[in-house]
Every structure is written in structure tokens, then in C-alpha cells.
Amino acid sequence: MSEPKKVIMLGNEAIARGAYEAGVKVSAAYPGTPSTEISEYLVQYKEDLYCEWSPNEKVATEVAIGASVAGVRAMSCMKHVGFNVAADPAYTVSYMGVNGGLVIVVADDPGLYSSQNEQDTRMVARAAALPVLEPSDSQEAKDYMKMAFELSERFDRPFILRTTTRLAHSQGLVELMDRTEPEDKPYIKDIRKTVMMPGNAKPRHVEIEKRNLELAKAADTLPVNRVEMKNTEIGVITSGIPYQYVKEALPEASVLKLGMVNPLPRKMIEEFASKVDTLYVVEELEPVIEEQVKSWGIAAVGKEIFTIQGEYSANMLRRAILGEEPSAAEPATVPGRPPVLCPGCPHRSVYYVLNKLKLHAAGDIGCYTLGAVAPLSVVDTTICMGASISSLHGMEKAKGKDYIKNWVAVIGDSTFLHTGVNSLMNMMYNRATGTVIILDNSTTGMTGHQDHAATGKTLQGDPTYAIDIPALCRAIGVRHVTEVNAFDLETLERTVKEETARDEVSVIITKTPCVLLSKAKKPLYTVHEDRCRKCGMCMKPGCPAMTKNADGTVYIDDTMCTGCGLCESLCKFGAIELVKEENR
Amino acid sequence: MAVKNIMIVGVGGQGTLLTSRILGGLAIAGGHDVKLSEVHGMAQRGGSVVTFVRYGEKVAEPVVEEGQADVIIAFEQLEALRYAHFLKKDGALIINDWKIDPMPVVTGAAQYPEHIIENLKEKYKVYTVNATEEAKKLGNSRVFNLIVLGIAAQHMDFSKEQWYSVIEHTVPQKTIEINKKAFDVGFEL
Numbered sequence: 001m002s003e004p005k006k007v008i009m010l011g012n013e014a015i016a017r018g019a020y021e022a023g024v025k026v027s028a029a030y031p032g033t034p035s036t037e038i039s040e041y042l043v044q045y046k047e048d049l050y051c052e053w054s055p056n057e058k059v060a061t062e063v064a065i066g067a068s069v070a071g072v073r074a075m076s077c078m079k080h081v082g083f084n085v086a087a088d089p090a091y092t093v094s095y096m097g098v099n100g101g102l103v104i105v106v107a108d109d110p111g112l113y114s115s116q117n118e119q120d121t122r123m124v125a126r127a128a129a130l131p132v133l134e135p136s137d138s139q140e141a142k143d144y145m146k147m148a149f150e151l152s153e154r155f156d157r158p159f160i161l162r163t164t165t166r167l168a169h170s171q172g173l174v175e176l177m178d179r180t181e182p183e184d185k186p187y188i189k190d191i192r193k194t195v196m197m198p199g200n201a202k203p204r205h206v207e208i209e210k211r212n213l214e215l216a217k218a219a220d221t222l223p224v225n226r227v228e229m230k231n232t233e234i235g236v237i238t239s240g241i242p243y244q245y246v247k248e249a250l251p252e253a254s255v256l257k258l259g260m261v262n263p264l265p266r267k268m269i270e271e272f273a274s275k276v277d278t279l280y281v282v283e284e285l286e287p288v289i290e291e292q293v294k295s296w297g298i299a300a301v302g303k304e305i306f307t308i309q310g311e312y313s314a315n316m317l318r319r320a321i322l323g324e325e326p327s328a329a330e331p332a333t334v335p336g337r338p339p340v341l342c343p344g345c346p347h348r349s350v351y352y353v354l355n356k357l358k359l360h361a362a363g364d365i366g367c368y369t370l371g372a373v374a375p376l377s378v379v380d381t382t383i384c385m386g387a388s389i390s391s392l393h394g395m396e397k398a399k400g401k402d403y404i405k406n407w408v409a410v411i412g413d414s415t416f417l418h419t420g421v422n423s424l425m426n427m428m429y430n431r432a433t434g435t436v437i438i439l440d441n442s443t444t445g446m447t448g449h450q451d452h453a454a455t456g457k458t459l460q461g462d463p464t465y466a467i468d469i470p471a472l473c474r475a476i477g478v479r480h481v482t483e484v485n486a487f488d489l490e491t492l493e494r495t496v497k498e499e500t501a502r503d504e505v506s507v508i509i510t511k512t513p514c515v516l517l518s519k520a521k522k523p524l525y526t527v528h529e530d531r532c533r534k535c536g537m538c539m540k541p542g543c544p545a546m547t548k549n550a551d552g553t554v555y556i557d558d559t560m561c562t563g564c565g566l567c568e569s570l571c572k573f574g575a576i577e578l579v580k581e582e583n584r
Numbered sequence: 585m586a587v588k589n590i591m592i593v594g595v596g597g598q599g600t601l602l603t604s605r606i607l608g609g610l611a612i613a614g615g616h617d618v619k620l621s622e623v624h625g626m627a628q629r630g631g632s633v634v635t636f637v638r639y640g641e642k643v644a645e646p647v648v649e650e651g652q653a654d655v656i657i658a659f660e661q662l663e664a665l666r667y668a669h670f671l672k673k674d675g676a677l678i679i680n681d682w683k684i685d686p687m688p689v690v691t692g693a694a695q696y697p698e699h700i701i702e703n704l705k706e707k708y709k710v711y712t713v714n715a716t717e718e719a720k721k722l723g724n725s726r727v728f729n730l731i732v733l734g735i736a737a738q739h740m741d742f743s744k745e746q747w748y749s750v751i752e753h754t755v756p757q758k759t760i761e762i763n764k765k766a767f768d769v770g771f772e773l
Contacts, residue, residue: 137646170622171622172620244646245645247644248644248645326651328652332697335696337595337662338631338686338687339629339630547685557684559716559725560684
């Protein structure tokens with residue numbers, strides 16, 4: 001037999017590959033950094049499996065549960081906060097167990113690279129009594145995915161595969177294997193296992209606690225957990241990406257590497273602890289392993305010296321455990337470079353108008369969150385998906401309709417379909433008067449352009465019905481639904497003024513596609529310095545393609561300009577002009 | 585072989601991902617273990633972006649830490665300054681002589697530091713090129729990163745043929761020739 005093929009894969013790609021090799025037949029997900037690419041890689045196997053973008057993580061998980069009940073291996077994928085949305089089905093499918101293997105992939109974000117909080121999925125998993133596997137590199141990401149399906153069926157438990165940003169977005173070598181498709185499990189009607197009414201759920205709770213104990217016992221010998229015995233002065237219990245930092249910083253230490261982080265292999269841990277002088281527990285975020293280990297009366301060092309915030313590193317462990325300072329130059333003091341709306345982004349134009357009208361915005365989750373910072377400074381709140389509309393409603397109920405006359409809710413198209421639509425129903429039902437702006441850029445933007453229920457295309461690339469967002473709003477009962485081009489400043493300003501003044505719910509849809517969607521050559525603007533009066537109007541929206549020269553005139557970086565024309569429409573002196581095709 | 589640590593730093597949208605993938609491909613072609621760490625999502629949108637490439641006998645962590653980088657490839661001056669302390673002693677810092685104002689500078693809340701390259705030269709081994717201007721001369725300002733990579737190649741242990749082969753497999757078909765030309769510009773500087 002020839003050597004298995006080794007290729008370099010992103011953690012998320014390896015998860016997709018693992019699902020493929022495991023014979024998964026159905027996958028559903030909602031995009032969310034750092035989990036998005038799993039589905040984008042999975043779609044390459046669409047001849048062998050079905051995968052979809054669902055409107056939200058709860059729907060996605062229920063789709064996967066249905067497929068499991070029907071007898072095939074199924075999965076859903078999401079980021080950590082998406083798992084909150086999926087919590088309702090997740091907690092209960094834990095009681096049901098599985099027919100076909102069921103895996104929920106949840107990606108945590110220590111260090112908050114692209115999230116609104118730093119919650120630890122292992123805590124949620126413990127609360128839901130769901131077993132968790134956690135890989136530490138791309139190869140394990142693939143292997144554990146397959147193992148998760150096997151264990152899921154063997155122990156009749158849905159499994160969580162937990163990843164973190166660093167694993168999801170790192171690449172490493174992976175050995176490819178063929179797909180093995182297990183036979184579909186027969187569906188045998190048994191409502192004691194699938195209808196979770198109290199009479200059935202009570203005995204199921206007893207049953208799953210029993211299963212989890214069996215699994216915990218098996219964890220002592222499962223190859224997913226392993227001991228690497230070396231020098232016994234220092235022993236470390238760790239898992240996931242922190243394992244790599246331990247190997248880097250403490251190559252001579254003994255390590256108990258946990259591949260299954262819930263439930264824990266108690267006997268294995270007790271034995272390991274008895275063999276080492278000082279035991280450390282190295283885990284990012286919450287002390288999930290540490291607290292359990294200590295509750296068994298085992299002495300260990302953990303969050304006394306390690307933080308619960310952010311990502312770990314080998315240098316951090318060298319400092320905390322060995323007292324070693326890495327030899328490196330002092331970092332320079334430099335201005336920050338926070339993320340910004342792209343040049344040509346239609347949100348910038350909308351926010352320019354809201355800023356000009358001195359309006360506050362209850363914001364939501366997406367690229368448009370970036371409208372919170374200077375110079376646009378429009379967004380006042382960002383909580384979670386869909387919260388813009390409902391929190392605006394709450395303000396009105398607290399302080400009355402006049403109080404929110406200088407407020408709007410802003411939400412993207414994908415986010416509106418995710419959970420915003422429920423909040424709009426609530427506004428209509430409960431006699432609100434607020435104004436909702438749907439920033440419709442025809443895509444799920446921040447996560448890198450995924451289709452959704454209103455784009456007319458599925459994850460698998462098939463054409464489909466595109467939900468008509470204005471019609472949907474009208475069907476809910478909104479009488480004033482206006483569509484405006486985001487770059488038509490005049491109409492936009494007039495519409496926002498009219499609608500916020502109105503004592504009725506209104507929806508303004510600024511429908512202009514994300515500038516990154518089109519790869520076509522873009523037009524380009526230039527500044528005639530002789531006509532520039534240095535008034536600074538064009539700089540107000542904070543376009544990253546524009547800088548001020550030392551003399552106060554303005555310069556447009558032609559490698560960044562996308563030709564949206566916002567600066568031109570703000571210049572009263574004709575100093576900004578489209579560059580003619582022949583001069584480019 | 586001891587693990588080699590490379591960093592690519594720049595501004596989201598400058599093509600750090602493409603560059604790291606070329607380096608990753610190169611390391612595999614050389615028969616090494618390799619790990620890459622990338623930035624996706626929110627931080628990509630015009631923010632400060634850093635990508636790590638590590639290759640050698642056996643690579644554990646996918647990131648390069650302070651004081652460990654053999655080569656830092658900086659696509660922008662301010663980002664070179666931000667990450668310079670990641671260099672190990674005698675590490676090489678390759679800087680695209682190009683400035684992109686971050687939003688705090690655009691809004692006037694902060695000043696873009698002056699004399700970045702001169703100051704870095706006092707502390708580190710610095711190689712500079714105005715790759716963006718050079719790329720414009722080639723007719724496509726977007727291939728500037730291959731020019732910078734060409735300079736970095738002078739500090740790494742791969743043959744020109746290996747570089748060519750990986751470029752051919754990584755960049756879009758239509759842009760292979762111009763990317764190879766851009767690489768040559770940097771390689772011969």
C-alpha cells in the first residue's frame with residue numbers, strides 16, 4: 001500500500017475532511033468566525049453529502065438532529081455565541097441521544113479576535129451533560145471528528161467538537177484517508193427516546209447520566225487521552241492548542257494530554273498526579289478541568305498563576321512556571337490599527353447620514369458594528385444577533401416614543417433573517433413606533449461572504465427562492481417600508497428624517513451590495529489639489545483610502561479606492577473627480 | 585533542522601494570506617513539518633494583521649512569539665514597527681517602504697510616527713523597498729507582496745526554482761507570469 005497522502009490544511013478544513021471521511025450525510029450551519037470555513041470546505045464533497053447554511057444555529061442544530069433521528073451521521077457548526085442560540089435543542093437532544101451519530105462543532109474565541117464575548121463552551125457542555133472532544137492541531141481535528149461520530153453512536157450521546165480560533169485558523173499537515181459511509185441506521189419509532197415530554201424526559205435524564213458515567217470510565221482507557229511521561233518534577237494536564245504551548249515551553253515535562261475534556265478520565269488523572277511533584281493545569285479561559293481535579297482532592301496549580309482571559313503562549317508559560325523572561329526587544333509605542341469599514345463600503349454612506357443627523361443607533365452583529373468608532377461614532381449598542389431591533393423597542397417602552405425619535409436600529413440582511421425578524425414581529429405586536437434600518441449588502445459580510453435565505457443561492461451553489469425582505473416586513477405588518485440606494489445621500493437623509501418622525505414602525509432598507517462582492521475593475525477617483533479648499537468634508541466619513549497631505553489638501557490612494565463616489569458627492573468645489581479610463 | 589520562524593505583517597487586505605500560503609507550500613515542498621497561523625474575520629477589515637509560518641523537523645505551536653522570528657516581512661511601515669520586537673537577534677526585517685494611515689491617524693487622534701525605517705535600522709537588520717511603486721511599474725500594484733517576498737527569499741534556504749514552482753501552484757493562473765516577474769524584482773535587489 002502506498003503512503004497516505006499528506007496535505008496542509010486549515011483546522012477548519014481538516015474538520016470538514018474528518019466529517020467527509022466519517023461518512024457524514026447532512027451538515028447545517030450558520031456562519032460565524034472562527035467556524036465559517038468548515039461549511040465552505042465541506043461543500044466540495046457535495047456529491048457525497050448535503051450541506052446548508054441555515055438562518056441561525058438553532059435551526060441548523062435541529063436540522064442535524066432530524067437527520068440523526070432519520071439514521072444518518074449529521075452535524076451542525078457554529079461559533080461559541082451561536083451555541084447559545086442552539087442551546088435550546090442542544091440541551092434536550094442531550095436527553096434524546098442519537099440514532100445516526102451527531103456532532104455539534106463549536107468554535108470558541110479566546111482573545112476575542114472576532115466576537116462579543118469570551119465564553120467557554122466546555123462550561124455550557126457540562127451544563128448540558130454533553131461530551132466534548134478537543135483537538136490540538138489539524139491532524140487531530142480530522143481524527144477527532146471521526147472519533148466523535150464513532151463515540152456518539154457507541155455511547156448514544158451527541159458529541160461536541162470544541163475548537164478555538166487558533167486551531168480553526170492554523171494550518172498543519174494532515175494525512176488523507178478515504179470516506180467510509182456507514183449504513184444508515186434503521187428508524188424504529190420509540191417515543192420514549194424522541195418525544196421529550198416530562199414522562200419520557202424524566203427517565204431519559206437518569207439514562208443519560210448513566211451513559212455519561214460509562215463514558216467517563218471508558219475515558220480512562222480511550223486513546224483520545226494520553227500520558228507522555230518524561231521528567232516528573234513538573235506534570236501538566238492540558239488539552240487543545242495550549243498543549244502545543246506546553247510542548248514548546250516545557251519540552252521535558254510530563255504531560256497528560258486530554259482529547260476528551262468532558263467527561264474527564266478521573267482514574268487516569270489521579271494516577272498521573274501521583275507520579276509528578278508539581279501538577280499544573282494549563283487550559284485557556286475557564287478553570288473547567290482544574291476545578292474538577294481540585295474537587296477530587298488533588299493538589300494542582302492553575303488559575304492562581306494563569307489568566308482566564310485571552311490566548312496563552314509558550315512565553316506566558318515560561319514566565320509563569322519557570323520564571324523565565326524571554327529575550328526580546330521592548331515593543332515600540334505605536335498607534336493602534338483597529339479594523340475599519342472597507343473603502344467603498346455602503347455602510348459608511350449610511351453612517352455618514354446618521355452621524356450628520358446626530359442620531360443614535362442600536363446596533364447589531366456584523367461589519368456595521370465598526371460604525372461604533374470614530375469618525376462615524378453612530379452605533380451605541382452591540383449585544384448579540386438581532387438585539388438591535390428588540391433593544392430599541394425596550395428603550396421606547398422605558399421612556400416613551402419621543403425618547404427614541406433620535407434613535408434607529410441598524411441590522412444587516414443576514415442578521416435580520418437570523419433573529420432580527422422575531423424582534424420586528426415584537427415591535428409590530430407591541431405597538432412600537434421605532435425606525436429599523438436594514439443594511440442590505442446582499443451577503444453575510446464580516447464572515448467572508450456567505451449566501452443566506454435572501455440571496456437566491458444555496459451553500460451548494462444551487463439557485464433558489466430569495467426571500468423578499470421588503471415583502472417579509474410588510475407581511476409582518478410594517479406599513480412604511482422604503483428601499484434606498486445607500487449612496488444616494490439626499491434620498492437617504494430625507495427618508496431617515498421622515499421615518500424617524502413618524503409615530504409608527506418603519507423599515508428603511510439600504511440595498512447596495514458589499515463592495516467586495518464584485519471582482520470587476522472599479523472606477524477610481526482623484527483629487528485636484530488646486531481646487532481643494534481643505535474644508536475636510538470629504539474626510540468626514542473616514543474612508544481608509546483617503547489621507548490628508550501636510551498642506552491640508554487630500555490624497556486618494558489609488559491602490560485602495562473602489563470608486564464608490566461618496567467623497568465626490570461630499571465635495572462642494574468639484575475637487576474630486578473620476579479618473580478617465582484612458583488615464584488609469 | 586531547527587524550526588524557522590517567519591512572520592508576515594501588514595494591513596488587512598494587503599495579501600498576507602496569499603504570501604503565507606506561498607511560504608507554507610514552499611516548506612512542504614522542502615519536506616518539512618509546517619504550521620501556519622492566520623487571521624480571518626473582523627480583524628481582517630483594514631486592521632493590523634499578522635500571519636505566522638513555522639517550519640522544520642517538528643513544529644509544535646503555530647505562532648511565533650516575541651524574540652523568535654528569523655524573518656519578518658512587513659508590508660507597511662507602521663506594522664513593521666509594531667512587530668519588530670518579535671525578531672530574534674540577527675533576524676532580518678524586510679519592509680515595504682509604504683504608509684497606510686490607521687484610523688486614529690486619519691481622525692487626528694494619533695500621529696503617524698516619523699523616521700520609522702531609520703530608527704528600526706539602528707536596532708535591527710533592515711532591508712527596504714518601495715514595492716508598491718515597483719509593482720506599479722510592472723503594471724499591477726497588487727503584486728507588490730511578491731516583490732517583498734523576493735527580498736525575503738534571499739534570507740531563506742530555498743532555490744529560485746522551488747519558489748517559482750510554489751508561486752505557479754498558489755496564485756491565480758492569469759497572474760502567474762506577473763507574480764514571477766515581481767518575485768524576480770525583489771530577488772535581484
